[in-house]
Amino acid sequence: MKTVDTVIRGGTVVSSQRIVKASVAIDNGLIVAVGDDAVMPDARETVSAEGLYVLPGAIDSHVHFRDPGYPHKETWKTGSAAAACGGVTTVFDMPNTNPPTGTLEALAMKLKAAESSYVDFGIHALFDDSTVATLIDLLDGGATSFKAFVGNTFGNLPAPSDGALLEGFETLAPLGIRTTVHAENSSIMARRQKHLRDAGRTDPLAHLAARPAVAEIEAIGRIITLAEWTGARVHIAHHSAADSLYLLREAKRRGVDVTAETCPQYLLLNTVNMLDLGGLLRVNPPVREPRHNEPLWRALLDGVIDMIATDHAPHAPEEKTRDDIWECDCGFPGVETQMPLMLTEINGGRAAITDYVRWSAEAPARAWGLQGIKGVIAPGAHADIVLVDMGRSENLSQYRLQSIGKISPWHDRQVKGCPLHTMVRGRFVVRDGELLEHTAGWGQSIKPVQRMPPARVAHPDTTTRAITEPGAAEREARATAGGASCKIHR
Template identity: 75%
Template sequence: MTREVDLVIRGARVVSPDQIIEASVAIAGEHIVAVGHDDTMPPAQAEMRTDGLYLLPGAIDSHVHFRDPGYPNKETWKTGSAAAAMGGVTTVFEMPNTNPPTGTVEALRIKLKAAESSYCDFGIHGLLGDESIDQLEALLDAGVTSFKAFVGNTFGNLPAPTDGALLEGFEILAPLGIRTVVHAENSSILFRRQKHLQNAGRIDSMAHLAARPAVAEIEAINRVLTLAEWTGARVHIAHHSAADSLYLLREFKSRGVDVTAETCPQYLLLNTDHMLKLGGVMRVNPPIREARHNQPLWDALMDGTLDMIATDHAPHTPEEKTRESIWECDCGFPGVETQMPLMLTEVNRGRASLMDYVRWSSVAPARAWGLYGTKGVIAPGAHADIAFVDMARAGTLSQNKLQSISKISPWNGRAVQGYPLHTLLRGRFVMRDGKLVADAAGWGRSVKGIQKMPTPKPRNMEHYSSAIIDAPEGIPANAAPLVDAL
């Protein structure tokens, strides 16, 4: 006799990167136990008919800022993760520019405590900076899944790591197989240009773009990928914004460097035309660029140069986003809740398939962070993380309805078609019928325990800092220069 399961979902269309199949899904506890023909489903405690809906593996957002600890006026773990649940996002990776920054074990413990109220599963990016180089292994032991290097400056004003520290960080992380997210902009270019613009009295929104030209991104990506190739370290380029730097991703990928890259809906769908109307609301790093960048970024997603969609969910209060001078408007805006309807709208327009979308939103991030198999797929043995999507449902995005504290968004008033209707996280609904399941707060947990990065491939280890400290045997400490001996 077949054991009774908790839930059978009947009559859905299950989406993977390769196919969309009509199937039913059986769930026991936190896991999917069967996917197949309706007749083959085991008996269940509860049944759910989902005719007309698509089942997508829950989205995995590699890039969110939940501001907690440090800035609870902007966001908390509870509000940020509620926004994720409402957006069909079941796992997030949270950034370290909180206060305190996640560069010590003590700071990590404070963050993990705050994350106990989470509606979604999560990974924590620890901070890779000059001050935290000697903390990387301890941070990994204490629960970070990955690291973030703010090579370009942004909110929090954490100093960019020196190139020496970045190289050394990669030397430590390459043999461990751990991936580092890089905010790739050249800080010294940004600082000088911003100073010139400020001295000239520019406070308009376009001055922000003028301060951060694409060359700052090209240069930083080139430098970071050079260090990654040399050391064998895994890296992830955050919020790729420029058409001009895509060639570097193609080049270094073709050379076998394990680099993954994300872009965000704002770089695909918005440009300076919107910035002229919305001003500081759209201030974000890297900046949203001219319209000529939009289509090449989309093409790069389609051909795999860019691997995934993330959001850079970076909330601030409406007051902090609408000051007179662009330099006083905080950088970033919320996004984790609006990503799925925005991207599904593009699918409905025929710009990509649902299978493409699942590859970008779930499969690629699951692979990049070592979660694939347990997450990123609707198959027996995987976590029951499912976004139930209604592709016919149309509506208008409204900043006032966001779960985020940051009720200000460049997407406000935008017409969309395609919404997540329910979100299931490890067998439990965190959003149902478009409504947050309030008592699911705290159901989210760290993915550290299921993370399994592929075998590390360090390179040039004989040149690592750790290998050059001691003189080779047989060479006296103060050996005379060879030329004198001749």
């Protein structure tokens, strides 16, 4: 039998379906065998995982590494180091950098910056009115997917018009490409924020008052309507409100290809914490009242919300601690703390570790076309592996973060369940909790390995292309004769 690179021996391997004592053989960056230790091949390196859980590396589909443009907040090297130390082996970076990732030149700049990454990565390119005609060009240039800022956030990028959203979804639907959406109604929020500022409200809870749950409800409903009409795949970022869950539940029941994420801050924090932490906890969408926490947990458990992401969005400490809430930048680090926070809840009986693997690895792999390649410990998959000590307790410290933005709402929070070793495509990037700095640049774009399932296009005869190109409408009508129907629920 061939000698392989590495065998991880004697750990407890976890998937969404089962927990089993097994060893894992790795060669040339891939998992080649999972099973009884007695049948493992010889290896050049053996790693003991006795007493540890062997998890697929987490896939965080929502990070802001701020590079290019804001190196005092984060860089690809520091952000990906934080990911690696947090057990995250693949990230998807957002386009609100400077310049925004909406041109081929800006995309090339970001891909160049990402060459220093410790972990694998995808790039969400910008989807707005200025890019709707060049979406395919951006895909050809190396983007994996898109982000539409329907709600305003850091960078103040203009929200795409409804016409641009529809036209872009028409373009992306046949390709099966998923668009992440920051789903809040910008008009509602801008008007309310002006009223609040005019009234002299600068307190932390004014931020929540400016962004009520109805802004999320309206925007999610609008996005689902356009996605259902076109057959486009969409992903709702940082779902924060209990009130809008019914929209996801009903859309999934009707067969709309919509996925959704929530974040630890919406599960574990609320306005009580906002009163204590002030501007540090300013984030978009806002952390909400306590009544929202439990329904979000239930939505994760029943699959209405598919996955965990972090919205890792670091800023300099002085940018988060201003007295006026409107002057505090929105967001905070999260990619390094997500796994211990969530594993603490698993240890506390909130859910099973199999649920956590589904939320952190398998569901994002499926949503982003990486199923069978990432997010699973099985032969043929990338050896993206995290060894976790579920019995290890520690206090999180913002001063030990790899991120440049060393200010965190999780500072001094006790956790139980910590990643010890992180492996990306068969290579350790973290061992015994220590970053291996010489592995910077090991990360690669996941673009070449994406395998989205076949698309299900709706109403191709009504697209912008069909009504503007000579003969297109007739061709589409003939191609869909007898099969086209309106998917909108009545």
